[in-house]
Amino acid sequence: MRSLILRTVAPLIVGLMVLFSIFVLLRGHNEPGGGFIGGLIAVAALSIYGIAFGVETVRRAIVFHPLAIAGAGLMLSTLSGLVSMVFHVPFMTGLWIYPVILGEEVPLSSVMTFDIGVYLVVVGAVTSVALSLEERGED
């Protein structure tokens, strides 16, 4: 879309939305949010970027093919479930570590890596659909 206004504000909006999507992803553990909705917000950001600058720019910006991103997310989620094999607990059991980073205790868990996997699956799969639809529209 040849719109100067959109092209000017798009990088700002897109940056904010991606940041917000990560916030929603991490917030999801105890409050509304999570990988699925966070992923959808990120897809919305990428779509706006695509509308403003074209599909090719988005493809270059995300480096990997969207479906490869989805595959990596699926892998991460599966591995998060399989980690529990090492600890002799059932599949998908939530496992936690509490490293102290810069004097602050940061709880990290396999639940979070699973959710990050979900985020990547949604980003990859839905972006793939959105980009192909936009590509058809440009023809």
Next chain:
Amino acid sequence: MAVSSPPVDLSAALVLEPVAALDWLVILPVAWCIGIGAVLMMVRHRTFLHPPIAVAALGVLAGFDATLLWHVAQNGPVTMVMGRWLPPFGIAFTVDLTGALFALIAAMVALAGAVAAVTDINDSGRRYGFYPFLMLLMAGVSGAFLTGDIFNLYVWFEVLLISSFGLLVLGAEREQIDGAVKYGFLNLVGTTLFLIATGYLYGIFGTLNMADIAAKAGPLRETAPLTTLVALFVFAFAMKAAAFPVNFWLPASYHTPRIVVSALFAGLLTKVGIYALIRVSVMLFPLERDDLSLVIAAVGALTMVTGALGALAQTDTRRLLGYLVISGIGSMLAGVALGGPGGIGGAVFYALHSMVVMTALYLAAGLAARLGGGFSLASLSGLYARHALFSALSLMLFFAVSGLPPFSGFWPKVMLVKAALDGGAGWLAAALLFTGFLTMIATGRLFLLAYWRPAAAAAPSGQAAVPATALLPLIVLTAVSVLIGLFPETLLGLVQQAALTLDEPSAYLHSVFPAGSAP
């Protein structure tokens, strides 16, 4: 903020004893398929990597399933609850002999399909994602066979359905889209009915764990409309399995995709419907199944006879085989209707046989098309002169699907006919035998026209070579069918044991709720 060792009694909510290493086999088939599917998605542009990865992965899957079957045969049903939560709150994967047998045969069929696809699916098909879809389909199929939670069963149905859409439109030709729309729409109706029934079930029972449902069904019989509920489930699963009045989606779609995809669908998809029907109607609601048995028997008889008659009328080999798939479903429904170890065992045995033989038949139809120049019986001819070994394999498969000894189709048919006669349902036994007769005529006609008839002027003639990857799966599947036919004792024993466990699921219940922990 975080509490490392909370002072609450965790044993009320969590499984605290460590999980035995062998119990991981319950979930590994599913996790493995999803993981390999993810790897294949990541390397989707390096299509030369897909066949070796997928074939090796499915070989490992078959190994997992075989070990699981051995484990279950030795130690009875095995349970693992996801995320450590105690059942019925945590989602339980519970595997008994029925599930393990189905999963093993499904893995073998998928492996054969993956090998056959090396030559049948070209580079563009791989780029469309044949192998990732195949792995995700197997995740759905394995999950459906291994889960012990009815809503989770629904989720695996969705997983395999979505993967099957992808496989169905591989290549995106006009005819395929047409078939996919019919297939997709009618399957979504079936799945939605399944979901509605599951909603009712949850409303009545307040639980989705199958063992919990089986245990709680007794006292609820007085007050809850269980027969209605089971009728809804039976209808949904009959639609999935392509039973008589709701089977028109199958002949409308199974001839459109690549032949390997048809072969996998014929071997896997309808059988998942039959498995779910057996699980719900036999194990969870045996008394309601008794009430509905006449309906199921009538549907089964009509399905098998109309399927066989449909096969007689077809001139396209793929459509003909589609009707034979339907006809086989009728025989399995007859087993479900008859009930008891004989009927259920016969249905399970027939399903296992049908998975192997129908996949092999579709692969044979693909090879026949490659050798004889098409799927139409009008032009297909002279195959015997083209390739004698292939013709011999096909003939064995035709005998097997008709239920002649000494092939795998014979024993389940014997079990079913005997169960029908013992149960006083002579008409059902007659329908079973008549179907076998019609199937024999249909396949005999196919053999006569396509194999024995001298090659037509337009058809290619002379000896022809076939790539090993196309012939090998056919040889192995036929060998499995012959071995089951010649040495049925092991499988018969397993199947009868499986039917007994379904009939009297106390071992299954005990596996989910060890003594004293019942809710």
